[in-house]
Amino acid sequence: MTSLTDFTATALDGTDHPLDQYAGQVVLVVNTASRCGFTPQYEGLEELYQRHREEGFVVLGFPCNQFARQEPGSAEEIQEFCSVNYGVSFPVFARVDVNGAGAHPLWQWLKQQRRGVLGGAIPWNFTKFLVGRDGQVIDRFAPTTTPARIEGAVERALTRAG
Numbered sequence: 001m002t003s004l005t006d007f008t009a010t011a012l013d014g015t016d017h018p019l020d021q022y023a024g025q026v027v028l029v030v031n032t033a034s035r036c037g038f039t040p041q042y043e044g045l046e047e048l049y050q051r052h053r054e055e056g057f058v059v060l061g062f063p064c065n066q067f068a069r070q071e072p073g074s075a076e077e078i079q080e081f082c083s084v085n086y087g088v089s090f091p092v093f094a095r096v097d098v099n100g101a102g103a104h105p106l107w108q109w110l111k112q113q114r115r116g117v118l119g120g121a122i123p124w125n126f127t128k129f130l131v132g133r134d135g136q137v138i139d140r141f142a143p144t145t146t147p148a149r150i151e152g153a154v155e156r157a158l159t160r161a162g
Contacts, residue, residue, distance in 0.1 A: 012075040029128070034071055057154060063078050
């Protein structure tokens with residue numbers, strides 16, 4: 001069975017980052033953008049991460065430029081934007097495609113696990129997938145769903161065994 005820990009992502013510094021280092025953690029995977037109407041969710045994502053990281057929770061941000069070119073910056077610009085404007089300390093990876101033939105394998109798998117209202121397609125930036133400690137997708141949340149509204153699901157996932 002495939003799980004989150006079977007994938008590797010590229011960090012903003014260009015290095016491969018095996019996701020098996022998150023084995024046993026609850027993970028919120030989010031496609032992000034710095035020029036999106038939902039960009040202020042970075043603040044809520046960071047707050048959620050800070051409140052629950054000691055319990056084994058992490059947010060993984062994947063910048064995406066597929067929606068109205070809302071993430072056109074370089075890796076350095078993305079890192080600086082996230083840090084300076086929102087104090088982001090959770091891992092943010094190199095820009096990826098989440099839809100289409102070039103979609104990152106992680107995102108292909110996530111969409112197969114929880115399809116969403118448009119079938120498998122990601123409708124916009126800040127679509128979120130909650131992954132349990134067992135590496136399996138628990139739920140999918142729309143871009144309009146704020147991090148604060150996800151906190152209960154995160155807390156339930158943190159108390160689950162496995």
